[in-house]
Amino acid sequence: MATRFVDERNVDFLLYEVFDVTSLTRYDYFGQHNRKMFEMVVKEAVKLAKNLLFPLFEEMDRKPPELVGGEVRVHPAIKKILKEFAEGGWLTSTVPIDQDGEQLPAMVADLCEFIFASANYSANAYAGLTRGAAHLIESFGSQELNETFVPRMRQGRWQGTMALTEPEAGSSLTDVATTAEPLENGHYLIKGQKIFISAGDHDAVENVVHLMLAKIPGGPAGVKGISLFVVPKYRPEADGTLVANDVATSGIYHKLGYRGCPIAQLSMGDKNDCHGWLVGEAHQGLKYMFQMMNEARIGVGMGATAMAGGAYHAALEYTRTRTQGRKPGQKDPASPPVAIIEHADVKRMLLFQKSVVEGSLSLLTQCSKYVDLMKVTQEAGERKKYHLLLEILTPVAKSYPSETGILAISQGLQCLGGSGFCDDYPLEQYYRDCRIHPIHEGTTGIQGMDLLGRKVMMQQGKAFAFYTEQLRQTIGEAGKSKALEGFAAQLEDAVGRLEQVTRHQAGVAQSQGAEAFLADATLYLEYFGIVTIAWQWLAQGVAAQNALEKSPKKKDKGFYAGKMFALRYFFAYELPKTEGLEKRLMADDRPTVEMQPDYF
Structure with missing residues (x-):
């Protein structure tokens, strides 16, 4: 361990x-x-x-x-x-x-x-x-x-959940079938099923409070008819007693990872006695739920970063103590083997992990700062800017750590060789635990369509303009440093190419329609994510260089040097991947659109 x-x-x-x-x-x-x-x-x-x-x-x-x-x-x-x-x-x-x-x-x-x-x-x-x-x-x-x-929820006595997914309505919330019949006393009778509900039922609390999406009969079709309800497992009576609320756990799922928290299948209203309380106004449920969903999406990115971080530290610890082989050029077989962290390819794998984990955590902290600034900024235009920046970065903050976190953990497992594949070490658990994150709270494909189809185009591209403005602000700061000016130029080039790709994609939307436009949205998200993490590494480089110029304590010099090597690694190994993505995103052929199901 x-x-x-x-x-x-x-x-x-x-x-x-x-x-x-x-x-x-x-x-x-x-x-x-x-x-x-x-x-x-x-x-x-x-x-x-x-x-x-x-x-x-x-x-x-x-x-x-x-x-x-x-x-x-x-x-x-x-x-x-x-x-x-x-x-x-x-x-x-x-x-x-x-x-x-x-x-x-x-x-x-x-x-x-x-x-x-x-x-x-x-x-x-x-x-x-x-x-x-x-x-x-x-x-x-x-x-x-x-x-x-x-x-009671904040006292840790009652569990809270978000209950969206249904057997026939996963990511497509248009198809939510759970119903809410209004009663004269202001309550609603809830009837339906929900699946994949994290912490949806358990014995460590007195009650479980579901924030549940359902449709009131006669409401608008599709997502415009979705309302949000509080549906507790036990409903509180006037005298404070709790009464069973006809919410039954019909099963829990046996999972690849993330096993410590139950994922429940719920059945509501089998006895026609499941009561729900409307939150806010009718038919506004999806708008309300997006607050929790967006918080959860950033939370998913944070969770993936945390798992990849735990795996990185486990791999780092192993490579420092495990000896095997000798460095190239050491010809004497009698010479002692070296710690495997001495090997260049192992350092490459560790640098990948470090760059993903610390780059992702920096992005997530950037998002948190925008949340804070929205609270304290008095000027309405500034608050709007921070809101739009948070909007455009949320799909990236959710998906980049989720997708690359798995790759980082895989490289950590690789550092351990055969031992990494065994449960004597935690890498295999981190790998299993993390695999849900590209699925949780909207798949990577959904995040890509959200970013390209909504966020970069919203308010005539204002969010995207604020985003590139933030990147260029950091580029300007870095450009003042001899140690960073080359990286600043690289990122400026990448930002310019991202702008070109974005304009091209907007043209595809106009000339070829939504399907062609969104066909490679996931690749656009990947491109956007790499550029965004490069921005975060450049920002960390500015801080590290400032510290080095102030002659930090000797014990800290290694920390800042490590930051600069991770920055060098990301710009040398990861940022160039955008060139291949750009080639695909600028192309006109659409094989994924034109491919017919019968051809598989």
């Missing part, structure tokens, strides 16, 4: 040197905080992760949840974990102080989430789902719904 799962020094580097989280304390909203407090919060997160979450990482995988007599039994430690999260304020870390929260910047709270997910993604998922569901009720629900459900 590996002994390390997170690099605390890198967390500090992002918070204080790249993104300057303490600059937020100039605003009244975050004025009660300071660096010392942020450091204390991160230290406590690491302590909780090391002492409670990480020791259960393998055990929760080996002893997955079971459905026994209609009840889902999870690892007994989950109840303690939720209690610790509630008492420690981790379920309310970004909630305003006047609502009994800690009012932390998202940058700090999200990097603590990264630490928890690095230690044990399955265990952390319970809390993350509850936090998102409570925020959704708080944002759009009535005062009565807030008072009834949110406090």
Whole structure:
């Protein structure tokens, strides 16, 4: 078992040197905080992760949840974990102080989430789902719904979920078939099925509160007729007692990975006694749910980054202690074998992992900063800019870590050779756990269509313009440094080519229609993702060079040198991949559109 799962020094580097989280304390909203407090919060997160979450990482995988007599039994430690999260304020870390929260910047709270997910993604998922569901009720629900459900959720006593997927309506929410019949008392009778519901039922809490999409009969067709409901497993009565709400768990899924958290199949209304409470206005459910979905998409990217990070540290630890072979040029067979980290190809694999993990984490922290700036910026135009930047980066923040995280873990496994394929080491579990992330919260294909079909075109390309403006701002800063000017020129070239490809794709939409336009949206997303991570590495390079020029302590020189080598690696090995993607995206032939099903 590996002994390390997170690099605390890198967390500090992002918070204080790249993104300057303490600059937020100039605003009244975050004025009660300071660096010392942020450091204390991160230290406590690491302590909780090391002492409670990480020791259960393998055990929760080996002893997955079971459905026994209609009840889902999870690892007994989950109840303690939720209690610790509630008492420690981790379920309310970004909630305003006047609502009994800690009012932390998202940058700090999200990097603590990264630490928890690095230690044990399955265990952390319970809390993350509850936090998102409570925020959704708080944002759009009535005062009565807030008072009834949110406090108990934030006390860790009630689980929260998001219940979208159905047997015949996966990503296509147009086809949601769950119904909600209105009653005279303002409730709705819910009837239908939901599948793949994370933490959808378990015995570590007193109740499970589903945020569920359903259609009210007679409403508009398609997604315009979707409404959002609170549907608890047990409905609270006026006197505070809980009554079974006709929500049955008909099964749990046996999964490749992510085994510590149950994924349930639910059946509602088999006895015509499942009650739901409308959140907000009727037929606005998808709009409301997108708040939780977008938060969850960034959370999925964070989870994938965390898993890839844990795998990277396990591989790094192994390669430093495993000796095998000799360096080229060492001819004496009697000379001692070297640690495999000395071999160039092993260093290549480690650099790939480092560049993916630390580049992805930087992007996710960038997104968190936009969330923070939206809260404190008074000028409406600036708030709109940060909102649009978050919109355009969300599909990238979800998909790049998810797709490349799997590749990074695979390279980590490769570093271990045959041992990596065995469960004596954690790499195989990280590999299995991470594979769900390109599927969770909208597949990579959906993220590609969202980015190309909606985000880069929204408001006449305003989000895309803000995005390239941000990249060129970093390019300008880097261009002032002799050590970085070459990388700045490379990224400027890549941004210009991305703009050209984007214009070409817009022309395809006009001349050839939506199918041709979106046929290679996933490749466009890949291209966009590589350029975006290159931007984040250049931003880290600026911070690293600034630190090196100020003559940091000797112990830190290796850290900053490592950052510069990872930057060099990404620009030399990963950024050139955009040239092949550009060739495909600028081509006119459409084999995937023209291919007929009968030809397979």
